[in-house]
Amino acid sequence: METDAMQTVRHRTLVAMVAALLAATSLNAPSSAQGQGQPAPPTMVDLAGSWTMSNEEELLIRVDPGPELGNFTGFPINAAGRQKALSWNSTIQAVPEHQARPHPAQYSMRGPGPNFHMGEIIDPISRRLIGYTITGLFENANRTIWLDGRPHPSEFAEHLWNGFSTGVWENGMLKVTTTHMKQAFLQRNGIPSSPYAVMTEYFIRHGNLLMMMSQVDDPIYLDEPMVRTQTWRWNPNQREQPIGQVEIAEELPDLKPGDVPHYPLGTRHPEYADANGLPFEATLGGKETLYPEYIERLKEMTRAMEKKGSR
């Protein structure tokens, strides 16, 4: 015969089972908004964590010694971009105003590193993920990627080393749009980037690999967008290095006030072409040099060089 105590236990067990069933149903069921034809929430992927660069294929370009003077191969620069790149003189990096200059957003994910940490910004009330931070970038030009739908600032707003970035999820990929970047460079041999450039990046995670494809669209210095890919490995043991304290030193005692190190207009830098037996023209970049059709042109120029005995 069932006692009162047994009945109470059975009743409580039944209530608990019903409550658990209701909770599970409410978690799995679409929300009322989704039920009214709203789109399903985007697939998000956890990008938070520490990431170590993986640059096996481009080591000599991305770390020291870096790209050669006059090596503009692979860049769709226009005539203005080429002129600015040819006049760039590495001594500019020794002037006091440039010695502690951060890397700009259009280059910082591509420089000698970076080994970075991607952190989450959680809204304290809604507990929603509203942004990512990318820290560990050169000279603290750390980035914030806003995911909460906020607009980009006015075109008259200040331009910063890290620009202004917003992100949306597309099929499990984080698509980031960055505006308001400073006048800077795409590669550290003078290939320029204007403040009118807009950068689009896709962050795609594959297990412990992070691949990012970036496209810089610059109406001033490029004929078509510049596209690059880079990869990182997940590294939970990585700890960020302290911010590099740069002591500004007098490195150019003969520099007069107002002098800006540069090469005069019309300067050629044939050393890279000569060292590699390449036609000089082919090292100057340009959109036509990016595509397979250029191989025929390259062969023609190479034959002409051989005829002249300059190869």
Next chain:
Amino acid sequence: MLRNGRAIGAAPPQGGTLKVVTTNLSEGWLRKNGIAYSESATLLEYWDRVAFPNGDVWLIVTSVVSDPRNLVNDYTTSTHFKREADGSKWKPTPCRL
């Protein structure tokens, strides 16, 4: 798990990624200056497609070569291909020796 035993992170491939694992490779070169991989190598690839605001569509192949005989760590590269408007430029020709 990858062959080196490192744990894979939280996210599985998403969004239409094609993951390809290739084994039983003949030995060959990772670079044409002689850096070799062995028959024990495994090639792991992720194929992704993205579309940029200007309408360009790109295919990105992220590849990871693991080779317990010739490599200390995985060798990772990423290569991107721009989608052509049509197949008019596709004119394969026989190899010439």
